[in-house]
């Protein structure tokens with residue numbers, strides 16, 4: 001599909017803006033970049049803070065009808081990591097890591113496309129925030145990573161230039177074939193593989209990669225557990 005590319009100097013959040021538009025009946029294919037976000041959002045109700053120029057913040061909105069949704073943010077992570085650098089790892093379910101520090105985050109949301117026939121799919125909003133220049137730790141336990149560590153002349157425009165086409169292709173691939181074609185590519189960058197993990201639901205064990213639906217497989221004292229909930233956060237212990 002053809003995408004409109006829109007670059008705005010300031011928004012509350014590119015995800016919020018596209019969700020608003022979808023609810024207002026404008027569920028259009030668009031790539032929306034904000035040079036500054038005043039209320040950037042992360043997963044689990046967290047904020048995504050950024051200062052002008054220190055990160056790339058954008059969302060891709062598109063009418064979308066995959067057979068299933070699980071694994072979508074992992075597929076997006078695979079595409080973004082591959083487009084940027086071989087050293088970038090993926091931390092389930094949707095962070096990009098460099099040497100154990102967060103480089104980027106992904107926030108996928110969906111809205112019902114107003115006027116769409118039942119079963120015709122939804123409007124997907126795939127929001128991505130990537131640290132471009134070093135940022136202060138802001139109370140985080142580990143300082144964030146930035147793209148300049150890998151690519152000294154990195155800026156937001158150049159990063160978007162690399163990502164946009166692979167991202168659209170990955171979304172098309174996922175819509176047609178689901179997560180399966182991304183599973184091995186995810187495994188090649190899995191930051192948690194065979195590491196001890198603790199989940200916010202109390203589960204503890206060893207991460208054993210992801211299933212063909214993108215679920216995290218955790219070997220626990222009670223056996224293998226398949227974790228699908230986006231309400232679970234995982235960290236190496």
Ligand code: BTN
Nearest residue numbers: 013015040041042043105127129
């Ligand atoms: C996370 O780390 O939990 C996800 C962070 C996602 C941030 C991006 S920045 C562009 C888009 N707009 C938002 O408000 N959030 C996403």
